[in-house]
Amino acid sequence: MATTVRRTRITLPAAPIGPENPLPALLAPDDVSGPDGPGASGDRTTPHDPDAPRTLLPVRRLDAYGRRRVATEFDALVVENDRLRVTVLPALGGRVHSLLHKPSGRELLHRNPVVQPADFGLAGAWCSGGIEWNSGATGHTTLTCAPVHAARVPAPDGGEMLRLWEWERLRDLPFQVDLWLPDGSDFLYVGVRVRNPHQHTVPAYWWSNAAVPETEGLRVLAPADHALRCGDHHGTRRVDLPRDGGTDITYPTRSLHAADCFYDVPAAARPWIAALDADGRGLVQTSTAALRGRKLFVWGTGPGGRRWQEWLTEPGTGGYAEIQAGLAPTQREYVHLEGGAELSWLEAYGPLAADPAAVHGTDWTAARAAAGDALEAALPGAEVDAAHAAWLPQADVEPKEVLATGSGWGALEVLHDGFELPGTPFETALLGEEQRPWERLLHTGTFPESSPGRPAAPGPTLVAPHWRELLEAAEAGPLTEYHLGVAQWHAGDRAQAVRSWERSLRHAETWWTLRCLAVADAEAGHAHRAADRHAAAFRLAAEAGDRAGAALAREAVPALLAAGRADEAQRVLEALRPADRERGRMRLLAARVLLALGRARDARAVFDEGFEVEDLREGEESLHETWDAIALALVADGGPVTGSVRERARREHPLPATYDFRMRPAT
Known part of the structure; x- marks a missing residue:
């Protein structure tokens, strides 16, 4: 044939x-x-x-x-x-x-x-x-x-x-x-x-x-x-x-x-x-x-x-x-x-x-x-x-x-620079809703801002130098400053990124800008301020009914635990929509919160009930590490943690096969 x-x-x-x-x-x-x-x-x-x-x-x-x-x-x-x-x-x-x-x-x-x-x-x-x-x-x-x-x-x-x-x-x-x-x-x-x-x-x-x-x-x-x-x-x-x-x-x-x-x-x-x-x-x-x-x-x-x-x-x-x-x-x-x-x-x-x-x-x-x-x-x-x-x-x-048709991002880049790429057409007809604000920035020098009454969550940020330069020259506004901060952060200018996000907050307090500042705080070693801003970002999204709540909670709970604020971390989990709260990642976080609150038996019960962390990362060790920490707390029961206690915890509480994703030998 x-x-x-x-x-x-x-x-x-x-x-x-x-x-x-x-x-x-x-x-x-x-x-x-x-x-x-x-x-x-x-x-x-x-x-x-x-x-x-x-x-x-x-x-x-x-x-x-x-x-x-x-x-x-x-x-x-x-x-x-x-x-x-x-x-x-x-x-x-x-x-x-x-x-x-x-x-x-x-x-x-x-x-x-x-x-x-x-x-x-x-x-x-x-x-x-x-x-x-x-x-x-x-x-x-x-x-x-x-x-x-x-x-x-x-x-x-x-x-x-x-x-x-x-x-x-x-x-x-x-x-x-x-x-x-x-x-x-x-x-x-x-x-x-x-x-x-x-x-x-x-x-x-x-x-x-x-x-x-x-x-x-x-x-x-x-x-x-x-x-x-x-x-x-x-x-x-x-x-x-x-x-x-x-x-x-x-x-x-x-x-x-x-x-x-x-x-x-x-x-x-x-x-x-x-x-x-x-x-x-x-x-x-x-x-x-x-x-x-x-x-x-x-x-x-x-x-x-x-x-x-x-x-x-x-x-x-x-x-x-x-x-x-x-x-x-x-x-x-x-x-x-x-x-x-x-x-x-x-x-x-x-x-x-x-x-x-x-x-x-x-x-x-x-x-x-x-x-x-x-x-x-x-x-x-x-x-x-x-x-x-x-x-x-x-x-x-x-x-x-x-x-078949892919994305419109290549069409936007070709529109910006006029590239000639024989054999691989990226035509302007491919431009979609995510590319439209950037097309407007290219043609008018202004990034479209959302309504001040209820600002809409931003789309993806373009971070290449030619887009960052257009954002720097554009009229200031909450979305423009937010996107500029993201582009500056990517370029390695973290101090300038923080200043741009702070200017964005002065225009409008939004969960997306607070969350960016929280990441910057955590990277700078300011654990308590990072926890404050992560929690505030989650509250704003929850009040607005925004679908970003689960993504924000995934970051807010570990930040609050790192700051020693397990009770606040528990309230974040309780505020999630039921469907989000039952996802495997949130169940794992719930076990970690219970352990931090001194409730090791309740933390173990979360594992006993069973869950699957759908987005478990290749090589991630949080699942078995949390199990081991619970087992150790149960065996130690408030006493000193010695080598014999660790060995007893491993022996009496072996990691169930369903949670065993360890890619390296146990140490």
Whole structure:
């Protein structure tokens, strides 16, 4: 059959992602796993990363999802030839949901049967499975649960190709992903381009992550003799493959704890990574030389890793590992893209079969050579290079039929600067309600203010220098000063941000400005003033019936506890709407408040009643730490806390499996 690109719809049990958190993300995404945890060189940013974004701005967090899944229809785009059927979900960042090899009937990816958001992404909500395209900054892209633009375009061989594109907002860089199947090919070709239309240099980041079924006997191979491994409590270390100590870490099911393994692929070697089962069959990913990095991520076989795997899907679904490919050797590094420059490369995904005796032999050199030779026979490296060269002229071809629509933010940036971006149109017709105030600021020099009687909650703030300059020149008003303060905070000028927010308060007392000042107070070490302002912001939102109440309470309660004001924290929880009060995050906070009030038995009862923290962060330790603190209080019963008391607490009050999400060994 000729290669086709078509629309369809698929139905999946899905938990709705919900609305954006209305509070601006003033702080950088947390590295909750610590400097030597699974995310140390992998999935989080920390202050010592010089290229890490200062904040998540201008993106807003997605954390309003739950765990109740309902049958949901998703628009899907299918690229198909007589060998492969590729299913893409444009509403989930252009994720490849399925890669089916038709002759064998084999699904090459871990195809998650549900859509269950979890707090793994830079912006919060993230879903597991398939292939995802991560751009912007260290971690799962802010677009992972957001729609992207999609269109049908001509492929290099004259057939059809699916184009995905969007404007990545952390770095203000447009990107595109072109997917096609050469006639009769067993391999999906993916052409990727990242462009810097600005005059200044920008740190560029890209990692393509493919989830593969984690079967017993699965081995992950790449053309490397060494690797950088991060995980458990051993820190980041260089190891000689295939072992780390006594464990062969190239087998995902032999790792006890979650870990990242970055293969040290030599510059002269063809870059690839393959996940092959006990029979020597599985998925291989290869690319042109620009995409140099290769990584294996495993959850580990410990109780925490198993619990996370269950959390992300439905009972009875097998686990998965991730094979990944990136621009830099590790996920802490960026490629600096000069103004006006672009990066492009070609990836290929397809089935691979190699001699299982060699693949699973004790000789690592022979094992990876067997996989590499099988890849060269199935898809020579010269063909990948030639396909990249043939695709480049097609990358500028304008889409002939739009199949899905993303956001209007790229259109606003193009309107501001007049960028010419052949192949990826960001037309003014895409501008929506969130972009309209900024379009008015651009055209009139004035930011539209809300009614003074009852000011409306502000939309997202744009923080790039060119928007900050427009805000600085605009006539002062409560919204203008608020947005200016957010932009100044992002730029690192915190004192000026505080002054702008204080001016905004003089115009009108609003919960959004009070909350920003509360964050600034906490960062400056003023715990009591921060608690005052967090509590005041919550009261204002509650009085107005604003939906921001739950988001504000999530910050106000810990701030009040930090200031030693547990009774006020309890009143905040009691003032929440019943539906918000019953969410898992609020139940956890309720247990912490009860413990701070000296009511350990009541705190334990909250756990005994059962709850799920829907937005539990990857690597977050508050759940088991709260349990441990309750257990210790029950055993100590007001007496001194000694080593024997701690041991007795662990023995008499073991953490229930349902609450065990620990990704590192207990200490």
